[in-house]
Amino acid sequence: xxxxxxxxxxxxxxxxxxxxxxxxxxxxxxxxxxxxxxxxxxxxxxxxxxxxxxxxxxxxxxxxxxxxxxxxxxxxxxxxxxxxxxxxxxxxxxxxxxxxxxxxxxxxxxxxxxxxxxxxxxxxxxxxxxxxxxxxxxxxxxxxxxxxxxxxxxxxxxxxxxxxxxxxxxxxxxxxxxxxxxxxxxxxxxxxxxxxxxxxxxxxxxxxxxxxxxxxxxxxxxxxxxxxxxxxxxxxxxxxxxxxxxxxxxxxxxxxxxxxxxxxxxxxxxxxxxxxxxxxxxxxxxxxxxxxxxxxxxxxxxxxxxxxxxxxxxxxxxxxxxxxxxxxxxxxxxxxxxxxxxxxxxxxxxxxxxxxxxxxxxxxxx
Numbered sequence: 001x002x003x004x005x006x007x008x009x010x011x012x013x014x015x016x017x018x019x020x021x022x023x024x025x026x027x028x029x030x031x032x033x034x035x036x037x038x039x040x041x042x043x044x045x046x047x048x049x050x051x052x053x054x055x056x057x058x059x060x061x062x063x064x065x066x067x068x069x070x071x072x073x074x075x076x077x078x079x080x081x082x083x084x085x086x087x088x089x090x091x092x093x094x095x096x097x098x099x100x101x102x103x104x105x106x107x108x109x110x111x112x113x114x115x116x117x118x119x120x121x122x123x124x125x126x127x128x129x130x131x132x133x134x135x136x137x138x139x140x141x142x143x144x145x146x147x148x149x150x151x152x153x154x155x156x157x158x159x160x161x162x163x164x165x166x167x168x169x170x171x172x173x174x175x176x177x178x179x180x181x182x183x184x185x186x187x188x189x190x191x192x193x194x195x196x197x198x199x200x201x202x203x204x205x206x207x208x209x210x211x212x213x214x215x216x217x218x219x220x221x222x223x224x225x226x227x228x229x230x231x232x233x234x235x236x237x238x239x240x241x242x243x244x245x246x247x248x249x250x251x252x253x254x255x256x257x258x259x260x261x262x263x264x265x266x267x268x269x270x271x272x273x274x275x276x277x278x279x280x281x282x283x284x285x286x287x288x289x290x291x292x293x294x295x296x297x298x299x300x301x302x303x304x305x306x307x308x309x310x311x312x313x314x315x316x317x318x319x320x321x322x323x324x325x326x327x328x329x330x331x332x333x334x335x336x337x338x339x340x341x342x343x344x345x346x347x348x349x350x351x352x353x354x355x356x357x358x359x360x361x362x363x364x365x366x
Contacts, residue, residue, distance in 0.1 A: 014040045021047075046087040049074070051106065052094030052121075071102045078109060086112045091134070095121035095147070103130040111137055118144035118170075128158055136161040142168035144198075149176045156208055159215050162192060169216060170198035170225075171205050191217035198225040199232070210237045225249040227274070233264055243267060251276065252283035259283050262291040270299040277305060281314060285321045293326045300327075301334040303365065315350020323353040336365040 017040045020026045024045065031041035051071060078084055088111055095103065107130040117140060119131050135143055140163045149155045155176055194216050199205055208214055218241040226232055227250060233242050242264040250260060251274035262268070268291070273284045284302075291297065300322065304314075322333060333354050335347060347362045354360050 010036060013037060017041055017044070020044065042084065043087055046084050048090040048092070049088055050092045050094075051102070052097035068099060071097075071099055075102055075105055079105075082110070085109055088114055090114075090116040091118070093117070093119045093121075093131075095119060095123065095127040095131075097121075098127075100126045103127055106130065107133040112139070114139055116140070116142040116144075118146075120146035121148075123147055123149045123154060123158070128154060132158045132161055135159060135166075136163055138163055138165060140166050142166070142170070142196075144170040144172065145174055146172045147174065149174070151178075152176050152204060152208055156213055156215075162215050164190075164192050166192055167194050168196040169194050170200075171202045172198060172200040174202035174205060176204040191215060193217040193220045195220050196223040196225075197221060200225060200227055206232070206235060210235055219244075221245055223247040223249075227251040233261060246270070248272070250274070250287075252280045252287065259290070260287045262287060266292060266295070268295060268297050270301065271297060272301040272303065274303045275305060278314070281317065285317070288322065288325060291325065291327070295327065296329050297327050298329050298331045299334065300330065300332070301336060303336045305338070312350050315347070319351040319353045323357075330359060332361050333359045334361040334363065336363055338364065 013036065017027070017030055017037065020030065021044045027041045027045050030037045031045070051074065091106075091111075091114060093103070093106070098106075103126055114137055117134055117137075119127075119134075121127070123131075135158060143162070143166055145155075145158075155174070192215055197216075197218070209216075214237065218238055221238075221241040222245060224232075224245050224247070232238055243266050245265055246267050246269045248262075248265060248268055248270070249272040252259070262271075271288070273280075273287075275281055275284060288300075302318070333351070335351075337347065348355050348360050351360050
């Protein structure tokens with residue numbers, strides 16, 4: 001009996017197509033080759049959907065014709081084949097390049113398994129109401145907001161009906177113009193207890209987070225990412241949750257209150273520090289020195305800017321200071337650089353004390 005054609009085994013076909021998950025042209029070609037290839041190709045094609053374009057200029061008065069055509073085409077495809085909505089897990093929307101009618105239509109689609117929504121741009125008009133409707137989807141786990149708001153009231157309003165299933169919230173580069181909170185005196189809905197919070201380059205968010213109108217609770221918070229909000233551990237809204245956080249990411253801000261007191265973070269298992277500039281190193285090390293003698297820290301990850309390599313002085317400073325800390329459970333000191341792997345050996349050589357304990361891990365990353 002002749003050997004079976006491997007292309008006739010569906011599991012092998014699916015396995016091969018899985019490697020093309022980020023190549024849209026190849027996935028489209030696979031969808032046209034054979035009916036048995038279609039389902040797997042569509043699974044990847046519609047897993048993550050991007051609407052609009054991040055390259056659009058806020059000053060333009062009209063949407064580029066190509067962007068409008070792509071939005072219309074996507075709307076037609078999803079309308080004609082509702083079953084594809086069940087494949088969508090992530091939705092990325094750039095509101096400045098998405099027509100209002102498309103925003104309205106997308107917000108009405110019955111997404112059955114949508115888990116993540118990321119929306120960015122200048123928040124005005126119908127984009128606010130459409131986003132509010134999307135954030136109410138009952139399957140959501142993560143929401144991400146970026147862009148400019150005319151007031152804190154607009155920002156709070158889009159979160160007013162947020163799904164109680166949300167556990168991961170990201171506010172990245174959110175800019176809010178001066179303005180008060182919602183004027184509605186009615187008490188807020190029961191708070192949604194989230195597990196992960198990202199505050200990255202966002203201003204005025206603390207006014208809302210510390211108000212009674214905040215829709216989120218932080219009792220179960222396990223992961224926190226922040227940069228300029230280094231005073232967050234002292235905020236009233238977080239007083240009861242700091243001791244439960246297991247993963248912390250931060251970037252020191254100079255000048256400013258760059259040091260975070262780690263003593264209250266008694267359950268930390270990993271810390272990730274962004275060292276974009278040489279001036280970030282000193283406050284980062286000062287922050288590490290505040291960790292409690294009794295701690296559970298297993299992983300310390302340092303994302304070092306490209307300008308620091310190779311830098312023997314930086315390595316010596318990191319090596320001496322980190323080695324002197326009381327970290328009984330430390331298993332790895334990871335240094336993530338924007339360099340080619342050939343430079344890794346030189347990097348490890350600048351950390352002799354940590355390297356002797358076999359703690360140093362060096363890799364490339366964004």
